[in-house]
Amino acid sequence: MPRARLPTPTAEPQRTPMKLLQLRSATCLLDYAGQRLLVDPMLAAPGAMPGFKLLGGGRRRNPLVPLPAGTDAALASATAVLLTHEHPDHFDAAGRAFARGRGLPVHATAVDAPHLRAKGLDARVVEGGSLGFPAEVIRARHAHGPLGYFLGPVAGYYLAAPGEPTVYVVGDAVLVDAVREAVERLAPEIIVAPAGSANVGFGGDILFSPHELETLVRLAPGRVVLNHLEALDHCPTTRDQLRARMTAAGLMSKVFIPEDGEQLEFTTNAERQAQPREDAPITRPGIQKWMTAPFSGA
Numbered sequence: 001m002p003r004a005r006l007p008t009p010t011a012e013p014q015r016t017p018m019k020l021l022q023l024r025s026a027t028c029l030l031d032y033a034g035q036r037l038l039v040d041p042m043l044a045a046p047g048a049m050p051g052f053k054l055l056g057g058g059r060r061r062n063p064l065v066p067l068p069a070g071t072d073a074a075l076a077s078a079t080a081v082l083l084t085h086e087h088p089d090h091f092d093a094a095g096r097a098f099a100r101g102r103g104l105p106v107h108a109t110a111v112d113a114p115h116l117r118a119k120g121l122d123a124r125v126v127e128g129g130s131l132g133f134p135a136e137v138i139r140a141r142h143a144h145g146p147l148g149y150f151l152g153p154v155a156g157y158y159l160a161a162p163g164e165p166t167v168y169v170v171g172d173a174v175l176v177d178a179v180r181e182a183v184e185r186l187a188p189e190i191i192v193a194p195a196g197s198a199n200v201g202f203g204g205d206i207l208f209s210p211h212e213l214e215t216l217v218r219l220a221p222g223r224v225v226l227n228h229l230e231a232l233d234h235c236p237t238t239r240d241q242l243r244a245r246m247t248a249a250g251l252m253s254k255v256f257i258p259e260d261g262e263q264l265e266f267t268t269n270a271e272r273q274a275q276p277r278e279d280a281p282i283t284r285p286g287i288q289k290w291m292t293a294p295f296s297g298a
């Protein structure tokens with residue numbers, strides 16, 4: 001795999017802190033490069049959506065918990081939505097209504113953008129400098145084996161604004177080669193990864209298992225923010241369990257496990273930023289992603 005060429009900076013960019021406000025599950029607000037990117041907004045009231053745990057017990061209506069205090073003010077400051085994939089725990093009816101009502105651009109992959117436009121959203125495909133700074137779409141898989149196909153194409157984003165920490169928002173994924181390759185090639189200073197080790201009762205984990213999370217943290221050159229926790233019926237891993245595991249592995253110094261409503265702040269230490277690959281593959285829509293549409297409460 002060719003390595004990205006690292007550019008020589010021609011001028012020292014101004015370094016600004018990046019802020020990540022954890023709201024709930026995968027939903028967070030990224031204060032990045034002068035924008036406030038609302039990542040994967042699931043804004044429903046508790047119990048507004050069906051359970052996602054289909055077999056094996058433990059099914060409850062979602063979300064399990066409310067949004068934290070201060071959410072309204074955070075949402076009011078959002079300037080755009082950044083969507084990893086169109087599953088209902090990442091963009092629900094309430095999230096869509098919010099984005100539509102505010103007229104916010106919804107930055108999404110080529111898979112999701114046409115469908116989002118059909119829902120009246122101002123969807124824009126993330127490519128090249130479309131976010132206003134260099135970014136790359138990084139494809140992943142939502143599960144190992146056949147379930148990964150049926151859960152549809154998913155992706156994450158590498159963000160590399162000058163003067164900001166480089167960030168890899170992984171989106172829903174298991175530890176596949178594409179994720180490892182992205183971490184090695186791009187050396188993101190911050191990785192945001194889903195940690196609830198979700199399962200629907202068959203087909204294995206549909207997010208990183210605790211063992212895979214440990215591997216991801218070991219691979220990470222910088223810090224790892226773990227979210228997508230304690231908000232959905234099919235996500236059994238708790239923050240306490242993760243803290244215990246990362247502490248036992250000697251990795252807790254690299255890890256943040258924010259509470260809902262907690263804000264983290266990061267300043268770049270990198271002398272150089274790996275630049276996005278210009279030939280990053282464009283994902284085309286598949287039919288299988290719509291299997292999850294009935295859960296969205298649209």
Ligand SMILES: [Zn+2]
Nearest residue numbers: 026089090172
């Ligand atoms: Zn999810």
